[in-house]
Amino acid sequence: MSYMDALYGVACRLTRNPTEAEDLVQDALVKAMRARDQFQAGTNLKAWLFRILTNTFINKYRRGGLERSVLEGPDADPLADGWVSASTMRQLRDPETMALMPIVEGEVRRALDQLPAEFRLAVVLADVEEFSYEEIADIMGCPIGTVMSRLHRGRKLLQKSLYSHALALGIVKGEDVVGQPAPTAAKATDLGAYRAKKRGAA
Amino acid sequence: MTAAGCRDYTHLLGAFSDGELEPEKQLEVESHVECCEGCRERVQLDEALRQSLKHTVKQAAPEALRARMAAAMRGELERGNAREDQRKKGGTAWRTIVPLATAAAFALAWGAMSRGPIAKSTAGDSVHAGLGDDLLADLVAEHSRPLPPERTDPQGVKDLGQYVGVPVRPSNLADRRANVHFVGGRVLPVHQERAAMLQYTVVQGSETRRVSVFIFDPRRIQVNDGDLTPHAVGTAQVRVGHSNGYSVAVMQNDGVGYALASDMDEDDTVEMAVASGAQ
Numbered sequence: 431m432s433y434m435d436a437l438y439g440v441a442c443r444l445t446r447n448p449t450e451a452e453d454l455v456q457d458a459l460v461k462a463m464r465a466r467d468q469f470q471a472g473t474n475l476k477a478w479l480f481r482i483l484t485n486t487f488i489n490k491y492r493r494g495g496l497e498r499s500v501l502e503g504p505d506a507d508p509l510a511d512g513w514v515s516a517s518t519m520r521q522l523r524d525p526e527t528m529a530l531m532p533i534v535e536g537e538v539r540r541a542l543d544q545l546p547a548e549f550r551l552a553v554v555l556a557d558v559e560e561f562s563y564e565e566i567a568d569i570m571g572c573p574i575g576t577v578m579s580r581l582h583r584g585r586k587l588l589q590k591s592l593y594s595h596a597l598a599l600g601i602v603k604g605e606d607v608v609g610q611p612a613p614t615a616a617k618a619t620d621l622g623a624y625r626a627k628k629r630g631a632a
Numbered sequence: 633m634t635a636a637g638c639r640d641y642t643h644l645l646g647a648f649s650d651g652e653l654e655p656e657k658q659l660e661v662e663s664h665v666e667c668c669e670g671c672r673e674r675v676q677l678d679e680a681l682r683q684s685l686k687h688t689v690k691q692a693a694p695e696a697l698r699a700r701m702a703a704a705m706r707g708e709l710e711r712g713n714a715r716e717d718q719r720k721k722g723g724t725a726w727r728t729i730v731p732l733a734t735a736a737a738f739a740l741a742w743g744a745m746s747r748g749p750i751a752k753s754t755a756g757d758s759v760h761a762g763l764g765d766d767l768l769a770d771l772v773a774e775h776s777r778p779l780p781p782e783r784t785d786p787q788g789v790k791d792l793g794q795y796v797g798v799p800v801r802p803s804n805l806a807d808r809r810a811n812v813h814f815v816g817g818r819v820l821p822v823h824q825e826r827a828a829m830l831q832y833t834v835v836q837g838s839e840t841r842r843v844s845v846f847i848f849d850p851r852r853i854q855v856n857d858g859d860l861t862p863h864a865v866g867t868a869q870v871r872v873g874h875s876n877g878y879s880v881a882v883m884q885n886d887g888v889g890y891a892l893a894s895d896m897d898e899d900d901t902v903e904m905a906v907a908s909g910a911q
Binding site for chain 1: 643646647650652669670672673674676677678679680681682683684685686687688689690691692693694696697698700701704705708862864869
């Protein structure tokens, strides 16, 4: 994949609009060409181009910067680190492709596009473009700790959203998203039933 | 593993998968993940999400965008060219770059037009100065009087990698360009180490030119390329120059060292170097 493909793919997810993505890539690359004296040979060209793309996006579409949406986004309601049971998580995956179940995967783009921009960008830079945390911090202009928390929350929000989708499609059985898996979660796929049983025993 | 144990680790699992934890912490989390089914599933779900994200996000830039960019780059280059001409009279390397700018691969064009090194190379004569490096001169000598190839089949040539310590991929060049033909490859002793030497012929008009690509482990074999002119190409740097009448180019990519000696001109040699290192 050339850098242009990589830039375009990320621009599509940033703008959520193919036409705007083309404009964004073009603006960024023209800026890069004009600023090419500032690029230090031997340093990471790809990261440099993505930093220009990110800054161009912020200047063009998000004058307030990436931070603003944190306040209005789902970050205000931090997701518990816990997740559904091991067997439910397993049902979301396709063992053959090592990816998500195809029917769940079809939903990934929509789920991604619903994330606040700074989570979306962090996740895409790490998981798709495989930048290191340090490079992402440089590209997004934030500390590494912020990168880590954006990545963590972004991935969890995506998984939560995809889990809801799978639930709606009946791929997985209903189970509360809880702070921690139930002690016997390895066996009890249905936490509700487990609790009912426990209540009955008490 | 108890729930309390998981609580200590869940927030680290992402950084663990990304290989971003301190080595000690990485091992600690790994040993927890090995014995905790829940955390193992979390890691695998993260990985599944990563794979699916790749499928979703990766897409080729539309041809229209490539065309627009090529035009925009030509415009920028001409503007740069005009500035450059005003600053100093005389020829510049720009005219050799413009055809590259039309190439679809942005990285290639970018590398060739990175201004700093090029501006330096416009001094002209300095590029052709002697390289003063034995190893490079040795490689050029191997190119000018090549030993016959030991292997000609692609798999056999790939197997040379085990003697060299880095992957040897012979097909890249010939696959990319119809006028490039792969002749064969061999292992070459270089200063008590080994390199692979791949030989190609390139048909340019009525002429047939030869290119030797030397592939080596850059930790074992250091090529003194200080006298060569750097071209940033992608994240890699190609250094290019002349030695003993041949063009030479040196680059590293993904921990593999490449040195080229060829009968072609510098620009073509750079292009071949980039194609050699590209996967």
